[in-house]
Amino acid sequence: MSNIKITDPLLYTIKERCKMCYTCVRECPAKAIKVISGQAEIIPERCICCGNCVTVCSQGAKRFRGSIDGVEHILAGEKKSIAIIAPSFPAEFNEIKDYKILVGMIKNLGFDKVCEVGFGADLVAEKYREMMGHVSKDFFMIAASCPAVVNYIEHYYPDLVANIARIVSPMIAMARVMREKYGKDIKIVFIGPCIAKKDEATDPMVVGEVNRVLTFIELREFFEKKNITPEKIKPVEFDPPIAGRGAIFPVSRGMLQTLQINEDINSEVVSAEGNKDFTEALKEFESGALSNHHLDLLCCEGCIMGPGMSKDAKRFARRTNVATYVGEKLSEFEFEQWEKDVKEYLKLDLSRQYVGDDQRVAVPGDDKLREILLRMGKVDDDDMLNCGACGYETCMEHAIAISKGLAETEMCLPNTIEKLHESIGELETAKVALKHSEKLASMGQLAAGIAHEVNNPLGVVLLYANLVKDEADKNSEFYQDLKMIAEQADRCKNIVGGLLNFARKNDVNYKTVNVHELVSSVLKSVIKPKGVVFEIDNRSEFNDAELDSEQIKQVLVNLVKNAVEACNKNVSCKVKVHIDGDANHLKIKVEDSGSGISPKNMDKLFVPFFTTKPAGKGTGLGLPVSYGIIKMHKGQITVVSNDDPEKGKVGTTFIITLPRKNGSKWRQK
DSSP states (O other), X not given: OOOOOOOSOSEEEOGGGOOSOOHHHHHOTTOOEEEETTEEEEOTTTOOOOOHHHHHOXXXXXXXXXXXXXXXXXXXXXXXXXXXXXXXXXXXXXXXXXXXXXXXXXXXXXXXEEEETHHHHHHHHHHHHHHHHHSOTTOOOBOOOOHHHHHHHHHHOGGGGGGBOSBOOHHHHHHHHHHHHHOTTOEEEEEESOSHHXXXXXXXXXXXXXXXXXXXXXXXXXXXXXXOOGGGOOOOOOOSSOOOGGGGTTSTTHHHHHTTOOOSTTOSEEXXXXXXXXXXXXXXXXXXXXXXXXXEEESSSSGGGOXXXXXXXXXXXXXXXXXHHHHHHHHTOOHHHHHHHHHHHTTSOOBOOOOOOOOOOOOOOHHHHHHHHHHTTOOSGGXXXXXXXXXXXSHHHHHHHHHTTSOOGGGOHHHHHHHHHHHHHHHHHHHHHHHHHHHHHHHHHHHHHHHHXXXXXXXXXXXXXXXXXXXXXXXXXHXXXXXXXHHHHHHHHHHHHHHHHHHTOSOOOOEEEEHHHHHHHHHHHSOOOTTEEEEEEEOOSOOEEEEOHHHHHHHHHHHHHHHHHHGGXXXXXXXXXXXXXXXXXXXXXXXEOSSOOOGGGGGGTTSTTOOOXXXXXXXXXXXXXHHHHHHHTTOEEEEEEEOOGGGSOOEEEEEEEEESOOOGGGOOO
16 A cells, blocks of 8 residues: 655645635634734644635635545556545535436546445444443543544544544545455545545555545536536446445434434433534533543534535535435345445454644743733723634633734734724824924924024114113113114014024033922922912833923923913813823923813914914914924924813823933934
8 A cells, every 4th residue: 555645735825815804713623723914824733624714714715735636646547446435425416316427427537436435434333333332331432433523632632532432434444345345456535525534544544545535526626627527427326335324424413323323311422513512522521521421523514514515505405415315225225235245344454543642732821811911902801802803712712822822912803993093093193293393394494594594683783772772861762762672672582582492403401300300490480370289290210311401491381381371261270290201201291271272273382473372472482492492302292182171171281202311412512
């Protein structure tokens, strides 16, 4: 017997088709899907080859390794080739009313013999009957007919490997019958509904028994490739030995029906099918909840729902097709010949061994899981939605999968959507801030140019006005006029100085400053009207920062004065300065419970000469100058305000963010 040498993975992902729906993660009983950068990839060593991912992937991103080329190579060879077909074929080829036509189509592909695996199921059922009658009363076994279930036990319940019945599957049993009947050097191709059978054929314990495996889907492709259609074919009977009740094997609880055991409350056998039920049954079996029971497990809902079958038919229609075929078959069945064949081939060795391949990964400690849950936005019990959108039933299972390197935090859809909304909000805020910064930068360049051009002639006017004033009679009207000229020229000089501060073309002298002391001195220097309360909330672990203390003090004085003026309309008002930040950044907030700022004025706050104060009460340069100072410190200043009580708390908060350390390369002299 030649070994099968197949290096390509049995199941794989076409990445371009993967759309991050996580359906395959949800439907994989072994959780053998690893998500990397949003792409769901199969982990071969963890995979049980059940093919659920292929069945549920609506985009066709999950595929299985094809075998048509390998089968064509066998048919082109000189060795006798035999096709053994699974008893679920009536569920797949329901359009072919006479099964003999299907047999003829398969032979037309080039096979020498076509036989039923149902006879192998008959033999296996008898072996189970014998085993159940001879095993110890303390030993309860798990049927080994489903290779996906066997893989699952070997990978994730290695302690239960000893409970797997040491009996081959119907496929392997039929292969051994064929080699006994037709010779050891024949080539055998199994045709059926199961992808896991491809993996079983390469199992070291039975390798070489079956040379290739075709799914029913592939068989249809093979017929199309060879242009073989039912109307061209003459009916041909299956080659012996013919199957008996084993033909009912592919439906749910088929093993029990083959054994003619009724699953009732008195039965020693528990049957479970489907990727959720069979795993739950194993949990209960291991825990002892299913003590005194044998298990008959199928990964699919009966082999008639295998992933190697077409997806267009319904489960109960398929079940009916199989039942109809078996009913018609048994009505004209030659029991005498069947019993003779069973007796003959039961002498064969139909045993095999199973070996554990532990793929379990230890669950991390509580601290690690808590850290992962926080990254997922799961702070308390209310955040544990357990919605299943990530492919895992609970948020805790998702966190455990992340700890094992199988999943990503971004798979949590509610948390990702929430972060997306936050990012969109931040992006909009950033766009507005960028637009505002560009406008202020342009105005700063214009202001700087004007200030420099005006400064020189203004200085001349101020100089000569003072010279002439000093020579004039102080009691004369002429002296008063000159005094007015000098005062207004000096006021213009202050305005020009403010423009230069806004454009920030002057120096920043960095020194290490105690921020709390700086804020305290600012609050002491501002006149506090009656009813206004000053408060400092210092939550920072770091006291010092490298700043130009005089300039930052100027900024804070401006903000606190504005806050006090906003409080004039409020009898009881608080101005609160928050100090916070980390080792790299300092954050100062000046918060008031005053009247708030109108939304229509929010984007004008840092524009030179804009003011909401009455005429003569302000130049409109306080906030622009503050903006310039913060900009020179490589920081940011933003504002949040509400003037509508119906929308929540009224008041304004200016937020200043500054780098805590300023190296020489940042300094502008």
